[in-house]
Amino acid sequence: MAAHPVSPLAPKxxxxxxxxxxxxxxxxxxxxxxxxxxxVLLVSFDEGTVVxxxxxxxxxxxxxxxxxxxxxxGGVARALVVNSGNANAFTGLKGKQSVQATAxxxxxxxxxxxxxxxxxxxxxxxxxxxxxxxxGVLDTMATRLTDGPWMDPAKAIMTTDTFPKLSAATVxxxxxxxxxxxxxxxxxxxxxxxxxxxxxxxxxxxxxxxxLQALVSQHVKTSFNAVTVDSDTSTSDTLLAxxxxxxxxxxxxxxxxxxxxxxxxxxxxxxxxxxxxxxRDGEGATKQVSIHVEGATSDExxxxxxxxxxxxxxxxxxxxxxxxxxxxxVMAVGKAGEPADRDRLSIRxxxxxxxxxxxxxAGYDEKATSAYxxxxxLELTVSLGLGEGRATVYTCDLTHGxxxxxxxxxx
Amino acid sequence: MAAHPVSPLAPKxxxxxxxxxxxxxxxxxxxxxxxxxxxVLLVSFDEGTVVxxxxxxxxxxxxxxxxxxxxxxGGVARALVVNSGNANAFTGLKGKQSVQATAxxxxxxxxxxxxxxxxxxxxxxxxxxxxxxxxGVLDTMATRLTDGPWMDPAKAIMTTDTFPKLSAATVxxxxxxxxxxxxxxxxxxxxxxxxxxxxxxxxxxxxxxxxLQALVSQHVKTSFNAVTVDSDTSTSDTLLAxxxxxxxxxxxxxxxxxxxxxxxxxxxxxxxxxxxxxxRDGEGATKQVSIHVEGATSDExxxxxxxxxxxxxxxxxxxxxxxxxxxxxVMAVGKAGEPADRDRLSIRxxxxxxxxxxxxxAGYDEKATSAYxxxxxLELTVSLGLGEGRATVYTCDLTHGxxxxxxxxxx
Numbered sequence: 113m114a115a116h117p118v119s120p121l122a123p124k125x126x127x128x129x130x131x132x133x134x135x136x137x138x139x140x141x142x143x144x145x146x147x148x149x150x151x152v153l154l155v156s157f158d159e160g161t162v163v164x165x166x167x168x169x170x171x172x173x174x175x176x177x178x179x180x181x182x183x184x185x186g187g188v189a190r191a192l193v194v195n196s197g198n199a200n201a202f203t204g205l206k207g208k209q210s211v212q213a214t215a216x217x218x219x220x221x222x223x224x225x226x227x228x229x230x231x232x233x234x235x236x237x238x239x240x241x242x243x244x245x246x247x248g249v250l251d252t253m254a255t256r257l258t259d260g261p262w263m264d265p266a267k268a269i270m271t272t273d274t275f276p277k278l279s280a281a282t283v284x285x286x287x288x289x290x291x292x293x294x295x296x297x298x299x300x301x302x303x304x305x306x307x308x309x310x311x312x313x314x315x316x317x318x319x320x321x322x323x324l325q326a327l328v329s330q331h332v333k334t335s336f337n338a339v340t341v342d343s344d345t346s347t348s349d350t351l352l353a354x355x356x357x358x359x360x361x362x363x364x365x366x367x368x369x370x371x372x373x374x375x376x377x378x379x380x381x382x383x384x385x386x387x388x389x390x391x392r393d394g395e396g397a398t399k400q401v402s403i404h405v406e407g408a409t410s411d412e413x414x415x416x417x418x419x420x421x422x423x424x425x426x427x428x429x430x431x432x433x434x435x436x437x438x439x440x441x442v443m444a445v446g447k448a449g450e451p452a453d454r455d456r457l458s459i460r461x462x463x464x465x466x467x468x469x470x471x472x473x474a475g476y477d478e479k480a481t482s483a484y485x486x487x488x489x490l491e492l493t494v495s496l497g498l499g500e501g502r503a504t505v506y507t508c509d510l511t512h513g514x515x516x517x518x519x520x521x522x523x
Numbered sequence: 524m525a526a527h528p529v530s531p532l533a534p535k536x537x538x539x540x541x542x543x544x545x546x547x548x549x550x551x552x553x554x555x556x557x558x559x560x561x562x563v564l565l566v567s568f569d570e571g572t573v574v575x576x577x578x579x580x581x582x583x584x585x586x587x588x589x590x591x592x593x594x595x596x597g598g599v600a601r602a603l604v605v606n607s608g609n610a611n612a613f614t615g616l617k618g619k620q621s622v623q624a625t626a627x628x629x630x631x632x633x634x635x636x637x638x639x640x641x642x643x644x645x646x647x648x649x650x651x652x653x654x655x656x657x658x659g660v661l662d663t664m665a666t667r668l669t670d671g672p673w674m675d676p677a678k679a680i681m682t683t684d685t686f687p688k689l690s691a692a693t694v695x696x697x698x699x700x701x702x703x704x705x706x707x708x709x710x711x712x713x714x715x716x717x718x719x720x721x722x723x724x725x726x727x728x729x730x731x732x733x734x735l736q737a738l739v740s741q742h743v744k745t746s747f748n749a750v751t752v753d754s755d756t757s758t759s760d761t762l763l764a765x766x767x768x769x770x771x772x773x774x775x776x777x778x779x780x781x782x783x784x785x786x787x788x789x790x791x792x793x794x795x796x797x798x799x800x801x802x803r804d805g806e807g808a809t810k811q812v813s814i815h816v817e818g819a820t821s822d823e824x825x826x827x828x829x830x831x832x833x834x835x836x837x838x839x840x841x842x843x844x845x846x847x848x849x850x851x852x853v854m855a856v857g858k859a860g861e862p863a864d865r866d867r868l869s870i871r872x873x874x875x876x877x878x879x880x881x882x883x884x885a886g887y888d889e890k891a892t893s894a895y896x897x898x899x900x901l902e903l904t905v906s907l908g909l910g911e912g913r914a915t916v917y918t919c920d921l922t923h924g925x926x927x928x929x930x931x932x933x934x
Contacts, residue, residue, distance in 0.1 A: 168857075169860070170854070170857030170858055171856065171857045171858075171859070171860070171861070171862070171863040171864075171865070172853045172854070172856055172857030172863060172865040172868070173857065173865070199850075201850065201853070202850060202853045202865060202868075202878070202881060202882065203881075203882050203883075204866060204880060204881040204882030205882070206882065207882070236850060237850025237851065237853060237854060238849055238850035238853065238878065238882075238883060239850075239883075240882070240883075300837065342836045342837065343754075343834075343835075343836065344835050344836060344837045344851075344854060344855070344858065345854070345857065345858035346854060347853065347854055347857050423754075424754075424755050425753045425754065425755060425836070425921075425925070425929070426711065426753065426755045426929055429925070429926055429929035429930045430929065430930070432926065432930045433929070433930035435930075438649055439610075439612065439613060439647060439648025439649035439650075440648065440755075442583045442612070442613045442648060442649065442758065443581070443583070443648060443755060443756070443757060443758050444755070445582065445583055446579075446581030446582045446583030446584065446756070446758050447581055447755065447756035448582070449580070449582070450582070451582070452582040452583060453582075454582070454583040454584070454613060455615060457583070457613075467613070467649065469615060470613060470614075470615040471613065471614050471615030471616070471617060471618070471649075471651070472614075472649055472650075472651075510836075510926065511926060511930070512923050512926050512927075514836070514840070514926075515840055515843065515921065515922060515923050515925075515926060516923075518836070518837055518840035518841065518844070519840045519841070519843045519844035519846075519922070
């Protein structure tokens with residue numbers, strides 16, 4: 113795969129993530145597809161670690177997704193194995209066998225049950241993954257597990273990403289600093305629909321598996337599920353959150369515990385930060401756009417309209433061209449199929465009102481609007497004037513870079 | 524607007540359309556947006572002409588669409604006015620006034636009722652259309668109505684089209700040659716959803732307005748509504764069919780008349796031919812792709828899966844890159860949300876089986892497949908193995924040309 117230029121929206125610096133007690137990891141070069149870079153991540157969890165997660169809703173999910181789907185109800189995790197370069201998706205019986213073999217290998221190396229091993233694969237679809245590539249590699253990795261730096265796992269899981277994605281939050285619970293670290297990968301085939309590309313979150317919070325699962329499901333809605341790069345939902349989208357319980361506080365048993373909301377907010381911050389980083393690394397992206405829809409008949413309706421705008425190739429190319437083409441925004445509102453009244457619509461780019469009550473705003477300032485469009489972070493607000501429903505979807509522009517990257521992906 | 528290179532998929536020659544008794548037209552340069560080209564079309568229909576049509580389902584339809592929506596139930600047409608360069612969409616009260624003024628002007632010039640005037644506008648959204656531009660112009664046009672050549676109206680309605688779109692069919696009814704002519708425009712913002720960009724069809728068949736309407740509604744499904752360029756549905760999509768009744772045969776009163784099916788098939792041929800021309804002029808298109816889905820649980824389910832594949836940016840960029848990336852096809856099947864079983868899926872490019880029962884086909888021939896992908900007309904078939912449902916959707920690839928055209932549309 114050709115290296116692509118680093119996104120102009122890449123962060124200027126990366127956070128240093130703290131150690132999470134009970135979490136150790138190693139990365140390695142298994143040569144699955146790439147040369148001279150790490151492509152396997154092994155994470156080890158101390159006994160007592162629970163897991164919650166959200167997986168792709170694709171009807172053609174990958175073998176690894178199927179494996180996690182079967183394992184999540186158990187709620188217990190001792191190991192995570194992630195590889196990049198090959199998604200092991202649509203590989204039939206071979207894919208299932210490969211997943212089984214990898215889990216057995218990891219279970220042997222880590223001294224745990226196969227049901228306590230979680231797996232994720234990302235990369236090309238349709239090519240069988242050769243599990244024998246992990247033999248030996250995982251054994252060696254298990255001998256050099258470490259608790260940092262977190263940049264290593266973030267890099268090992270990248271595919272067409274142009275920068276690694278890391279985020280961390282700390283939250284005080286009962287006077288104790290609880291930590292949440294997260295990593296993610298993804299820059300194309302991004303429209304998660306109830307899941308994400310690949311993202312792994314680690315915390316030392318003591319929490320039950322059911323409460324963790326509930327919080328992940330709740331906060332994915334306004335984070336990973338509110339972003340879209342190209343409307344294409346991957347067969348491998350996986351978000352897993354692991355809690356080691358090592359922090360010296362009483363465990364959260366369920367959501368009735370008032371601390372669940374506090375912890376949940378911090379978890380949401382990490383998920384949101386990672387999701388936005390995925391958008392900012394969107395293939396070919398030069399601008400990040402937040403699409404706000406308000407005044408809809410319901411939040412769900414607002415979300416569908418925001419998604420319709422965010423996924424519209426004509427809106428996205430106009431933004432790439434720094435063109436405040438609000439006519440295309442109207443088009444995208446209209447095609448969403450949700451309640452909308454053309455003659456009550458108002459549209460703002462940033463604070464600039466461009467359309468009001470179904471026509472160009474009286475004080476529309478083409479010059480100011482054009483100047484605004486040259487920015488890197490744009491806000492687009494559509495007011496429907498029908499009700500109280502609101503939602504925000506985050507996306508990026510559609511540029512020649514996207515075509516270049518995806519017109520030549522396999523070569 | 525910059526001129527874009529003519530689509531490589533443009534026809535090598537254009538058909539000469541015959542005279543349709545009862546239909547005369549004129550084109551003119553009103554200077555609505557373009558310089559040195561015609562941008563207004565006036566069509567005059569003899570008394571007794573009936574009309575049927577299908578309009579965009581957009582919730583933000585244009586003023587002209589609203590006008591036609593009100594006029595279609597009347598079923599009678601004496602005039603059609605089409606302008607290019609300005610869609611008069613999302614122009615509020617000014618848009619309504621402009622439409623009313625244009626209809627009144629045309630009615631006066633043609634000596635008919637305003638309710639017998641049909642209107643269509645295409646071009647930029649959100650800019651009020653100055654109806655005074657038509658004053659004088661329509662008067663002059665009315666003095667030089669003619670019955671040919673049909674290339675003139677086809678050219679007058681173009682916007683980003685790189686070639687004019689014409690089609691004709693003749694069908695023998697009761698020993699008489701009945702004629703059907705059609706013209707269309709459109710190359711972007713194409714995913715009609717129960718309508719089309721702009722297309723006008725003219726026939727001398729004697730037929731009731733209700734029967735004509737029923738046939739248009741029926742055959743739009745497998746023609747204009749089965750094509751997509753970029754998944755974006757216009758606010759102005761309009762398909763109108765006019766029947767002058769001048770052919771010397773007994774009229775078709777309703778669909779119980781066995782001749783309705785024969786006439787309908789010919790009508791469908793014209794609609795289909797025009798729809799395919801729109802795809803072949805898709806902005807930036809270098810390849811036409813027919814997406815066949817079979818073995819679905821229903822025809823509707825097959826259609827939604829075919830549409831999901833046809834609208835996927837990753838599938839379309841892979842095709843642009845001449846890459847038989849069937850993994851992305853699997854992705855697009857999976858995200859459609861329709862019943863699908865990964866392990867029963869088969870995928871063919873042309874006659875070449877690339878995937879079978881959920882994995883790469885045993886005899887997969889990379890070389891032959893790559894050679895096939897270099898063609899200009901590609902067939903992609905997905906067999907779901909679940910039922911008898913089938914559908915075909917027609918689309919084009921997604922290239923740098925699309926970004927160039929749409930990243931700089933208004934400038």
